[in-house]
Amino acid sequence: MAGSWLLSLTVALCSLSPVTAVMYDPSVRFGGFSSGVRPKSRLAAPVSIEPLVIGLLPGDFSALEREFYSISNPTQVTYGQYLAQEQADHLSRPADGALDAVHNWIGEFGSAGTFLPTSNLYKVQMKVKHVERLLRTEIHHYEMKETEGIPAWKRRRLMRAASTVAVPEHLESVVSFLSVNTHPLGLRALGAASSQVAEMNGNGGTLAQVRQTYGIPDDLVVTNDGNTQCVPSFYDESYDPSDLVTFFKQYLPGETPPQIIDKGSRVNYPERASTEASLDVQYITGVGRNATTFVWTMNGSNPYSSEDEPFVEFAQDVLALEDPPLVVSISYSDDEEHIFDVSPGYARTLDTLLIKMGLRGITVLIAGGDDGVTGLRTEFEKVPVEDMCKQSGPQWPSSSPYITTVGATMLLTRKREDEPHAPNSLAFKRNYPIS
Template identity: 25%
Template sequence: MEVAETPPSPRVKMMLISLSLSLALSSLAYAAPFTDTPLTDYAHKVKEVAIPPRGWIKRGAPPADYTIELRIALPQPNFSELERHLYEVSDPTHYRYGEYLSKGEVEELIAPHPESLNSVHHWLATHGFTDDHLNRSPASDWIKVNVPVSLAEKMLNTEYHVWVHEPTGKTAIRTTTYSLPETLHHHIELVHPTIHFPSTKPLVATSHLSPILPKVLGANVAHARPIVVPSASGGHVDADCNNNINIKCLQQIYNIGRYKSSAHNGSRIGITGYLEQFANIEDLQSFYKEQRPDAVGSSFDTISVHGGLNNQSLAEAGVEANLDTQFAFGLTFPTPGVFYSTAGRPPIINDLQTPDNTNEPYQDWLDYVLDHPNPPQVVSTSYGDDEQTVPESYARRICQGLAQLGARGVSVFFSSGDFGVGDGDPNPETQICKTNDGRNVTRFMPAFPASCPYVTTIGGTVHIPEVAIGFSGGGFSDLFPRPAYQDSVVSGYLKNLPEGIYAGLFNSSGRAYPDLAAQSSRYVVWVGGHSGHVGGTSASSPTVAAIFSLLNDVRISHGLSPLGFLNPLIYKIQAEHPEALNDITEGNNPGCGTQGFNATKGWDPVTGLGTPNFGKLKDIVLSLE
């Protein structure tokens, strides 16, 4: 008896039709002839060239036999299709809202053209590499291979050097230009590590631990009346929240109240960790005992990425890792939490003959999480760099990887940075915001990945009632155009700027950030067995991520999909339900010899759309089908 074949669902059929059309069109663009001529016989043509970022000094040649891991990025000819799916499943007015793509569907959409795969494999084979030497991503859009420096120089027609960043002592093996056989140029987007120098900024730019003096703080607030904040839970916030931000303060300020999530409905939240930042379990228990007693005895999963460690010595406890995990998991308890410990810290190297591999650890995390069939529905990262120090090809590939997570239903949060519009310095005589393109002109310094249009970027506030904090990063991307979901509010903000102000200092048509904000000063954390204050937008991001994780819990508990890529939703909420976001209208973010941008009514490049009101948002997200 024959069994009738089940026809594909309308959604799958639409995807297949779209993908077939895209592949047919892309095959025309990738119709370069493939011959048996060795690619080494073709003339090389420069692929990328860069000026080294400020502070990096060339010091010497690495050992010829030193091995580096080359990452080769193949074009994703159908990325525009993936982007279309991303916006459709993220738009609350679209009939596909919440119908996220599977890992396999995303990989089909970003797969390179077969001609690109054949050409790159042929090129690698001419240099002696077989399939056994190659490590491919699931979609084959990245190929990794370990190569001696001497061979890498031959393959790329370049010379590598050991570079030292004098202010920090960090080192990297990099070049400032490389070439490929001309016939490969449209089959390879970029090769890394080449011209992309690693970040020299710490992940926590302003975060630091300072001692708390309970008797001094207590004397000022012991009998103080609660602060009236109509949007807060119960309409009041404890007066001490102007001195110490703890779990209770955030529950009050953002109208979370006594809401408690489920431990078993499938909702999860993730925190990324880099630069040997270890989240300490003993400190977590001390934090829980003080701020979240019902969570005492609970913990989180630690996942090692690319050999990341999990050192539980109190002496090795990381300020950033403890801040993120204590508040993200403390606010969302008992939602299961995941901490990703990603290796890749570039150490100080005294001996230039024994340099260390300095591939960007953030890419390692992205490789890992994209290969996972069920990543957490919310992930927060307190990490960033000046956008101008990241080659455009590399920034776009990272951003496209983040779009893949959004298409799969993951809400991705980044802190906006802690240097205002650039260096945090309002003095024009001492500011250091200079372009590194050879012109050396003053310009605002947007941050990346905060400027990626597929993530939700979080700025900072302070005090009760809230005002913008001066270091809150914000501005406009020089790489990514302004997305449609924010066009109306950003155009309105720009229209109200005084004519000619900051002319030439920023790209008014670029992706604007941040999108939201939260408290970013005087968080009380436990580190190394002691409590202390921590500040920075690295505190704001896990806070807002936790609030949206709770909103996911609301939806998942009612049989609805998680919220996924948030920006189309939150900009629509601001337009239709402004009471669901606490508008911040005071403060500014100085830097680059200016006072920066001002917070104002509606969206602004200091606090975005404002801070979240969980109680109001809860009702809204439940109404979305």
């Protein structure tokens, strides 16, 4: 049996797109689980039970990608013919026999595992000592030194292998990533990245100014109950519904906020209302007026980097709905180079889910970042000012070719309109082919 499914997989790999070819390179997929050693570490308790997560690659990524472009291209006869959840899951399924091979590898624990066809993630609860034996390594907790004095809900912690993990050779072309961090601690509060003063005498961010700048009719209000939208809330971000009511009273007098549907794996705490979540909820409801709005309050982080968002888990949750929101707006982004250094398999898994969102008829809008063409690289590497623009620094997942990347408009006071300014442009993507 193993020979037949391996043969079919080999045939499928013969015609890979540039993106797919990288996905199937095992040398860049498993390193993140055993790299990036933290300043503090301790051996994980052998008998503690942790979730081992095994990501499985689509059996035919190229076919999945072709279907996405066919449905998304107005010149194609299949344009707009979106798929049901079961159809999208079938198209992204692992290669024949791949799941059985993983079951056999897990052995006696395989019967307790759960496979999620929405995301191709296989999850099984195992004692740490059994995970270590399976992967031929030791599992350590890694924490940042500065956690002393920080509340438990804000502390950063990841579990990683202390050495290179061993994956059977026949599974290297099947498994996209490994992790024991489904929801690791490590929630980073977003601090203000800029000390710039507000422009336009405080009037630049009003809903009226947004409508005027982008040509949105003042009386444009959603009337179709089926029009739904969504924003995620990551890290320890929260919003306060009473703030939203106040926002509407000030900027849309006479109107009331739309129905808000709370989703996700974390509780929203109104008493901890913060900038990012509040801004997202207020402005998406203030522009897409009267549209039912989902707010996904997500726990955890990228399983390989406690500094980054759990994008895969969020996309998986959205796709699991029979009637998902039709517009997903994401204002978060990470450094593309960093993400692909620590977790390329995780990043490619999100690409698959973004394609599936498109196949389901979901429009995904992602912010290109607040740092222009240089991205976050200059901050991470402490690049001198004179060298900042010598190398582009694309942000991710806005660099993914399967979504719509959104830039920004800088509004200036009249006295500053003649000054030279660097535009808030998007950097060229580095881990995707440019067509």
